[in-house]
Structure formats: structure tokens, C-alpha cells
Amino acid sequence: MMNKEITSAQLQQVYDLGCLFALQKLSLEEALEKLVGSLDMNQTSATNYMHNFEAFRAGKVYKRAMGALSYEIFLSRFYKDLSVSEFERVMESVELHLEYRWSKSKAKHLEIRTLVDSYKVKLASQVVSPIYPDEVHEQPTELIEGAIRQVTINAYERNPKARAACIEEYGATCQVCDFNSEAKYGDIGKGFIHVHHKVDIATIGESYQVDPINDLIPVCPNCHAMLHTEKPAMSIEKLKQIIDNDKVN
Template sequence: MVENEFEYIEFLVQGGLQDNSAYSYGRYLEAVSRHLNINLNRSTVASDREVREILDRLSETDLAERYKNNCGTALRAYLRFLGQEQPEFSYPEEISNPEGYAEGAKKQITVNSYERDRQARNRAIEIHGLDCFVCAMNFESMYGEIGIGFIHVHHLIPLHTIDSTYQVNPEKDLVPVCPNCHAMLHRSNNPPTIEQLKDAMQKQKSI
């Protein structure tokens, strides 16, 4: 099992890797997990030392040398992902910021994004839970273990309208949404509110 594999792939794409290559990295990690019968997560891939130990074990398998090298590249990228040396996610509301709850400063990645605070995100999830505020989807209920703890967080106040940093209120400003609904909330320059998107879904279902 590879912890946060989906987010890892998005991390690679955000860093400039082509989609097919990013998915290949995910498959290499799955191969490591399967061949060595280990879970890859923050505990087992905590530093360069753990990566070297995993690669030493992998060298004893009958995998092709080139395949082992590719697994090593994927593992080192996974370590960077776990350490968050690059932005965590490519959706506009999901870029992490380690500096407290202040938000609003633009950051140039592949497009202009806004800094985000993981503490604020986690606090919002503690308050509101993990069900999408629009469609009520829960990833654990839908996908089981692999979906545990996964959700996006949407900022109710569009940060492109804010010129200076401000203090985010996780209870009032942030709500959990699934990636599909999150994308729809950023679909246009005049994005719908949560309630408007809910209404649109209900109308579509009634057709």
C-alpha cells in the first residue's frame, strides 16, 4: 500500500512531470510495496536512510536493474513529496503554507496560486468533517481504506478579491468539498456558491 498515492501523482504533475510519467512513478511505488511486502508511508519513508534500506532490499530481488533504478527514482521523489518540497496539490485551493493562518500572498508555480495553511485546513476538517458540502460524498465510504482522510478544502471567500493577507477563520471561511465539486466551484470567473452548486445538481438530477 502506498499512502497518499493520488496526491503524490498530483505533486509530480504540479512539479512539471507529464501525466503518464507521473502515473508510472505511482506504479513503481506499488511494485516496491508489493515485492517487499511493506507499506510506503511517512514512517517507512522518513529519510534518505529508509530509502537506501528499501533499495538495498530491492536489489536482492529478481527485478530488472533498470526497473530497480526507476523504483529508486520514484522513492526519492516520494520522499520529497512527504517532505512537501513542492506544492502539495494542483487545485487552486490546495496549496499549502507553513506560516500560520495568514493567507492571500500570490505564488508563481505553473499558474498564479495562493498560499494555503495546512493547520487551517486540518482545523476546518475537524470542525466540518470529511463529507463534501455540495454532494455529501465521503471518500472512505466510497473507496474504503484508501479514501480515509481524503478531501479538498474550499475557501468561501475568493482570495483573488483580497489584496492583503488576512486571518482565516477555519469554521466560517473553509468547507470540505470533493475534487469534482471543487473544480466546479472554480469553473468560471463568476463561480457559484456552495448553495448554487447544490441547486444546480438537484435540477440536473430532476431532468
């Protein structure tokens, strides 16, 4: 352990200093001066904490152990302060550390492992805008896509502003089969929907401007996959017809 008697108020300050140090807004000397001077922490513990923060932000392994309380406080702060991808980097770093500890001493650190797993669950439930495996690589941030040479339908489907406008118009309910994720799964399903781009790529010119209401339509992941079984994608009407025919049979 680094410093058994450290309090959670002190760990909050360690976190603040650690982040400033990792972002190079504070030199190691300045950070240590504060930790050793005002928190009465020993030089070695303080140095180890700072190096751990560097590793957290870089997604790299760190070797010095920390107590469970440190993890509790740091992970909850990181989760609040960082973007999803930055937080994932922190988790990667903790995983690497746990592997390292395991290789050295066969220590499982169950308490820390449980904590890390609970954050994994939280992260998984945050995904509201899934990326289709066979879909793409570009994400235009503006509604007007003028002069884009390699346009892809999928980029339109993932354009966040256009998506939001489309969902606001139609609701997060599948416009083919009426599936609503929240109705089925409760809170965790709220707002979960794909957005399909109805306009054939061949008809799209160079300065095409996506119309979120006429060109886009919310569909559930299953219907979305079915629409894309044809190239160009089949029409909404055709898929509805297929579903209706199936009911009759």
C-alpha cells in the first residue's frame, strides 16, 4: 500500500494534483511540494501517485499499488470528468496494473476488480449511438456536406445533428415495425435507435444537404439490418410489406 492512513479528502486533492501533473500543467516538483508540504505525505508515496496518474491518462501500466479507497475516489472522479474514450484509457491502465500484480504475486485484488467491473457495466449502458460493423469511417459534423468526394450513406446515418433532428420528428420508435426500445427494456433502452438514410447514394450530388425529416428515418437494429440486405437498401415500404405478408402466412 502506498499510504494506509490517507483520508478521502486528501485523495481528492491527490486526484486534482495528479490530473494537473498528467496534463503537464504542474511540474513534478510543484506537485510534490504540495503533496509533501501541505498533505504531509511522504516523498515516495507522492511520487508514485503522480506517476500513476501519468499512466492512467496514457492507458499504460503502472507498478505501484494503491489502496481500494484510492481506486474508489479516482475512478469516480475520472468517470465524471473524462470523455468515454478517455475513461476507457484509464480502465485499460488499471487492467494492465492488475495483470501486472497478478504476474508478480498472484494477488487478485477482488475489491478493485469488482469496482472496475461495475464501471464496465456503466460504460456498456451508455452506448446510445451504435456503430454498425459494416458501416463506416467518416463522420461529417456539419449538415451541409458540400464538396465531400467520398460520401457514404452511413456517414449520414451517424451525423449527430441530423440524427437528433430525425428522432425529434419521429420519436425513437422503429418506423417499420413499431419496436420501441424503452417500452421493451425500460430505462436502459431509452432513446436507443438506429437512423437509416433512405436516399440512394447514386443520386447524391457533391453539395448534397441531408434533410433529417425526408431523407432519414428511425429504425430498430433488426429492421435496419434487413433494409441493408439489398444494395441499394430496400425501401421502408417494401420491408413493411414483407412483414405484413409474413403475418398473413
